[in-house]
Amino acid sequence: MLLVKKTGAVIAGFLTVVILSVATDAALEAAGVFPPSSEPGLYARHLLLLAFAYRSLYAVAGGFVTAKVSPATPGRQVMMLGILGTLGGIGGVIYGWDLSEHWYPVALAVTAYPLTWFGGTLGMKRPGTAASDLPA
Template sequence: MSDHATTVDSRPRRIGRSIVAVLIGFVTVVVLSLGTDQVLHVLDVYPPWGQAMHDPALNLLALSYRIVYTVLGNYLTAKFAPHSPMRHVWVLGFIGLFFGTAGAIATIPMNMGPAWYPIAIALTALPCSWLGGLLYRRQQTPR
């Protein structure tokens, strides 16, 4: 057995730090998304909470900043991961896919807006996760 294999195998995994890294990313996405939503509701850009929002431009606006926040959240998850940053990013990505899919299933029948919006939220979870991890990895690569 090589020294490298022994070193890698003997390293503790630090599950608590892994959970914290994923939580940092998740909370970042949720807080920034809901915070921006609230500001846009207060400014009367969005209709009041609980009312349907069928305007495609407003849904595209919401999708746009959620994409940016999801990339940022995954970047932070990679940054705070104690090891294997991309593995942590994929965990957060699948959590996002799960919640996005559940949200689409729950909200589409409610007719609160166009059906494409919650579907797009679910479908962008994994690509945004990958991009956040990639941006972190590129920053770490010496030039």
């Protein structure tokens, strides 16, 4: 049962990132800020920077959620989420290489793990504990 709960913590963090990212993409597209998703080549650099900024925040949020809902060893679950994010980012590099500027998918892949881990450390921090008390 513990394995199911630990897996659920990783899934909760993953869904946090995916749902927030997709919802923000859709809202910005509906508002006319982003071009249609069928035209990824129309994304100007400032739009890619905007997408990178909120996706970075959502990666932190995903790590935080995973750490908070993890029943035990939250660092391991956060690590698994970071690995999943990195693998997804690598998939984005491969799939999206010709769809936008190259720095964008590479930046997502490179920052997925550290941003997720940062969110996890925020989620693992308990009131009254020093940062040095958290697992490395």
